[in-house]
Amino acid sequence: MAKAKQILLIEPDNILGQTLSGALESAGHKVIHVATAQDGVTMADKITPDMVILELQLVGHGGIEFLCEFRSYKDWENIPAIIYSTVPPLEFRASRESLSGELGVVAYLYKPNTSLLDLLRAVDNNLARKRELSADAAA
Amino acid sequence: MTSILPPGSMLSQHLLLSIAEQIKLPLIQISRQAEFGALGLETDLGQIKALADNGIKLVESYAMGLQLANQNSYELAPEAVSVSSVLYEADQQLRELARLYNVSLELNIRGRFEPVLAHRQGLQAAVVGLASALIEALPAQNSGQQTTLQLATHRCRYGIVAGVYADIPSLSSDALKRGRKLYGVSRQPLVEVSHNPAAGIFVADAIFRAMHLKLHVSRHHRLYGLGVVLQTSSQMALV
Numbered sequence: 001m002a003k004a005k006q007i008l009l010i011e012p013d014n015i016l017g018q019t020l021s022g023a024l025e026s027a028g029h030k031v032i033h034v035a036t037a038q039d040g041v042t043m044a045d046k047i048t049p050d051m052v053i054l055e056l057q058l059v060g061h062g063g064i065e066f067l068c069e070f071r072s073y074k075d076w077e078n079i080p081a082i083i084y085s086t087v088p089p090l091e092f093r094a095s096r097e098s099l100s101g102e103l104g105v106v107a108y109l110y111k112p113n114t115s116l117l118d119l120l121r122a123v124d125n126n127l128a129r130k131r132e133l134s135a136d137a138a139a
Numbered sequence: 140m141t142s143i144l145p146p147g148s149m150l151s152q153h154l155l156l157s158i159a160e161q162i163k164l165p166l167i168q169i170s171r172q173a174e175f176g177a178l179g180l181e182t183d184l185g186q187i188k189a190l191a192d193n194g195i196k197l198v199e200s201y202a203m204g205l206q207l208a209n210q211n212s213y214e215l216a217p218e219a220v221s222v223s224s225v226l227y228e229a230d231q232q233l234r235e236l237a238r239l240y241n242v243s244l245e246l247n248i249r250g251r252f253e254p255v256l257a258h259r260q261g262l263q264a265a266v267v268g269l270a271s272a273l274i275e276a277l278p279a280q281n282s283g284q285q286t287t288l289q290l291a292t293h294r295c296r297y298g299i300v301a302g303v304y305a306d307i308p309s310l311s312s313d314a315l316k317r318g319r320k321l322y323g324v325s326r327q328p329l330v331e332v333s334h335n336p337a338a339g340i341f342v343a344d345a346i347f348r349a350m351h352l353k354l355h356v357s358r359h360h361r362l363y364g365l366g367v368v369l370q371t372s373s374q375m376a377l378v
Contacts, residue, residue: 012279012334013164014240015190019171026178034282057327057334059279060309086163086335087326111167116174 004030005127008049010040010066011084012058020053020084023116024123035059037066044076051127052081053119055111067103078133080106080126084119151205153323154338154345158201160326161338164275165194189235193271196232200264200342207261207349217350219372220259222301223248226290229266233274237288242274247291247359252299255369261350262301262369265343266290269354269365270303272339277305279334291359295368302366304359307332312356315365319344340365 007024011017012035021031032047034040037058044052052070056063063083070076081104089108092099099105106129107122168190175182230246237244270290277286289304309331321328322341329337344354347367357366 013168013275014278015168015186016171019168019175022175022180023171023178026180035279036282039282055334059276059334060331062330086160086167112163116171116178120178 004028005050006030006032006047007123008040008044008047008052009033010037010052010054010058010063011035012055020116020119023120027120027124029123037061037063037069040066041069044070044079048075049079050130051123052079053084053123054081056083056085056087064103067105071103077104078130080104080130082106082119082122082126083108084111084114085109086111151208154201154204154341156323157328157336157338157341158197160336161197162194164335165190185235186239189239193236196264196267196271197339197342200268200339200346203261203264204342204345204349207258207346217256217258219254220257220262221254222252222262222292222299222369225259225263225266226292226301229263229270230290232267233270233290236271237274240274240278241285242277243285243287244270244274245287245289247289250292250294252292252294253371255299256372257352257369258350261346265346265354265367266301266303268339268343268346270339272333272337272343273303273305273307273364275335276329276333276337277307280307280309280332289359289362289364291364293359298368298370300357300359300366300368302357302359302364304357304362304364304366306361307363310356310363310365315354315356 007029009020009031011020011033017033021033024031032043034043038061054063054066067081083105089110106126109119109122169187172182172187226246226248230244233244270288273288277288286305291304292299292301314329314331318328326336347354352367354365354367357364
């Protein structure tokens, strides 16, 4: 049986955090839920996640600040990040290239119209893609 | 472009925008929880009800703020009010939300306080709005730690203070001042305190203003919070 993938979930809302964790765990993933960007960096240092899912609106340091910090470490530069946020993607239209480029965002999902099933699909697709890329690199 | 709306309307529009952003949260929470069934997990109907009630309270408080500002409702006439009883009732209304957010809610109404002259419903709606916003915000500041929120009253030089308090040193007068300028414009007007628009705080602010009161940053023992100074009702104190 394949080893469960570790997902670092940075979600400030406690209730949504529990709901998302429950859904991801039901799909066979191991979830570590934190509420702040600082705790996200601390936890990533402990566990080196396979994927990060994050909200952009956080108390204090925001999600973009987290991504800038996260990508500054070589060990973490290939870990895919999914934005799952209440901020409409339209607001990031101008900076789409830097999101998908240097910040390594593989999907931008808008919370109000992204169901749990859509989120699980995005997670599975991007984890599979990461596996393929790792296999290609090893070959 | 010059607005044809009077300044009061613009204020209401900002507040409405802030509420529209805020109300997304309980609706998303309910929608995602309702999807649990499709994943073979158990949907928590109790949670859905509590989240819906929280959204309804926010909208009702906004409507009450507008009614108070327009002074067109006889039901909102000032009366002698016991602050302790208002805080007690607010505590009862907030228990379920606090439990869902893993926030320990405490009621600190020890001591004898004279009645104050206020709109009872307005005061209660404002306290519930403030506390709801902080209940949502507190767990966003400390991952996984249980936090405590106090509904408390104490006497000060100018009257009796009713407020909500927690261990939030980042809640300063400057932060509140900036928040007042930013609400309805920024998605996170109180970025040091809350991850969402914290509309409950600004609705409470509007209700207090309509009651000719001012919400301010306040301390209660070692805790930081938001409170309002209420004038005691001298006539009622004599009785």
